[in-house]
Amino acid sequence: ILNVEQSPQSLHVQEGDSTNFTCSFPSSNFYALHWYRWETAKSPEALFVMTLNGDEKKKGRISATLNTKEGYSYLYIKGSQPEDSATYLCAHDNNNDMRFGAGTRLTVKP
């Protein structure tokens, strides 16, 4: 994998549903994997920085896993709420710069 790929591109879920999306990234030159939450007209907000293979991080209802050997990370949201609606970005950090995926746009319907 040469680029950072995110899927799906967009997702619509009902309030209360749990959901997850995928980030695929180059396993070479890996330093860290970042997840950001980005609401319109605001700065992207850092959710997680993950560095170790097998790492799993949690922040409230949101959690993420990391597999550096195969180059993927999953972001999970449990019991989605309307306020979770945003674009979720992942980025591959090679310690020189970050390369982003195109994001997953999540819409949570009340």
Place this chain on the structure above:
Amino acid sequence: GAVVSQHPSRVICKSGTSVKIECRSLDFQATTMFWYRQFPKQSLMLMATSNEGSKATYEQGVEKDKFLINHASLTLSTLTVTSAHPEDSSFYICSARGRRALYGYTFGSGTRLTVV
């Protein structure tokens, strides 16, 4: 926490004019500034990386004479789009990394540039 202030948030300019976008780190020293551009439904694409006091390093395909980056101090970096054309209309956003931030990058809020 770390904050990066980016201005302007929106700008409309005429073809042929130049536009300057500023990013200021308010409570930390930004040793490295990254400038990204995003076209609709596409990724944030890295344009250039600048270290304080050094010339910026541009990504392949990004014209350094068109997109002038200045990072003269640890708290201010600017991107000037020179002789703007309609195809330069895009969303531009900066991201700063501080000296102590091993993994932390802080983003500005972005600038929507429209060239008419």
